[in-house]
Amino acid sequence: MACIRACVVGATGFAGIEECRLVLGHPNMELVMATDRKEAGTRLADVYPSFEGVCDLELSLPDPDAIASVADVAFLAVPHTASLALTPQLLERGVTVIDLSADYRLKDPVVYETWYNTPHTSPELLSQTVYGLPELNREGLKGLAARHEKGDAVLVAVPGCYPTATALAATPALEAGLATGDLVISDAISGVSGAGRTPSARTHFCHANESLEAYGVAHHRHTPEIEQTLTQVAGRQMNVVFTPHLAPLTRGLLATVYLQASDDATAEAVQSVYEKRYAGEALVATLPSGKMPQTSSVVGTARAQVGVALDDRRRRVIIASCAIDNLGKGAAAQAMQCANIVLGQAETAGISASAPLI
Template sequence: MDVASVCVVGACGFAGMELCRLVLGHPGMELRMATDRKAAGTRLADVRPAFEGATDIVLSQPDPELIAGSCALAFLAVPHTASLSLTPRLLELGVSVVDLSADFRLRDPATYEAWYGTPHTSTDLLHEAVYGLPELNRAGLQGLAARRADGEPVLVAAPGCYPTATALAAMPALESGIATGDLVISDAISGVSGAGRAATERTHFCHANESVEAYGVAKHRHTPEMEQTLSDVAGRPMGVVFTPHLAPLTRGLLATVYLEAAEGVRPQDVQAAYERRYADEPLVSVLPAGRMPATASVAGGGRAQVGVALSMRRRPMIVASCAIDNLGKGAAAQAVQCANLVLGLPETEGIRAPAPLI
């Protein structure tokens, strides 16, 4: 097996550290370089002592020329707008990019500007990027693999954690036609690590502990990403009402979605549609009828678990829940899953182990 040389940009954030951990244990990847603007010159193991004995990498500045000098693929675990300045140059230098930021997820630059408050400066790359939800865009990712094999650097726009869980919960109902209408309601709860490594008043232990809080109500930036994805799935314009919540968890995310059921749909039809849709998906499990997923079952791993039910009171509604690790299937593990497909490696290589027991 050829081993791909990898750089993790933004290695000191939670998603970046998780990427470093996964790449260090990956048989088809070599962590050749890790960057952090503030910690450049410091050993990665000094920032995260868990890496002591596993790597002697010294963090460097995210210089595209330096990255291109030693790496074939870069994971960008950076905030939005940071990728706008890095990705075009990396691609020019021949480095393929898996971008975990929001910078290349939205196809419409006007939508990006409206929700992120800044102009998109690399609009020419928007049609080149493939949205990295393998359960939806596997063929597109495999198409990137063919282009890369021909010597062309490629770009993957890895999804956000909330859009991943919402899409996995809603996709079977929309694709199969058992859900009707043009609206999806998504209530989602995430652990504190989803807010990033830098503490804020909301994520400070004394504020977050023993408390659950809705935030970003009716204005969260993941909303247009969800609407774009679910519109693609349904084949018609879809609206999303999205309410995220912060829970006193280190990691884990649970999204529960509500969709209007088509006339005559029975509970067994709903369960069968979900089981059919995910029967061959290596990292999505549909729970038996009557069971719903829990974050504890997936925290620390790269899998998603989905449970579904049909509410028959007043108006028939499909209720589907998806549990993922916000740093796993919601970020780093999904990025590695995409990279595996782009590199022509087995899709679950390096991420197929079940979540830790505790």
């Protein structure tokens, strides 16, 4: 099997450099190009010294022709709107795109324009894009794999970190009909790396250390993405109350989700549904009854852990909690999981490791 040639666009951001690390460790993938507009001409190892002796690449400008001349697949670890400018050109040149940005996640361009306050310049691509949450949409990714095998360049929209954890927490209950109504509440906490590499007043060490705060309350841009996903899962319109929080962690994310339980739901039934739903998943595990996940168990990995309980004391609420690494299953590792499926690799190739023990 020929080695897959990969380019990482936006390589010096936290998700981008994590993607570079995963490509370098992949058994059948070669990092042939890494781009960054600000650092072009600089060695990747000079920006991140841990790559010294591992990767000698010099960062380049993200030129579509240059990328297409050397790469089969491009991982776009870029802010929103940057993918709008680059993705159509890469696809036209035959490069498959695994997009970590938000630009192609939402199926309705009007919703995108409302929440991101910018025009969507390639809405024609939305119907061809597959939302890359493999545990929910593996068949869609396999469909792209069939097209790719025939020579087509295809596009995957990798989910956001908060939508990933919320969806994994809520899906089994919604699919099984154990959750009723149209309301899902998601309280989620992320480490500071989720805010990106560019510092701000909120992410400055002196502000973030020894502090916990809610942000983006009632208007965070991941809200419509979560609603879109859970509406598809439930088969009815779902409304989401989503509140993200910033914690003094480098990386890691925990989403705790609340759903109204059906009249016939029992703690045993809820636990059983979650265990069966994820029993065949290599990267998602349901914890035993009475146990809840913690971020330290998944940091540095592509893995997710889910714990679930039923609070039937009063309002009969299903409480499901999911822990992921915001840069792993919430970004770069999930992008690699999607790429593996689309490019005909073993789904967990290069991303099967467990978390360090200490």
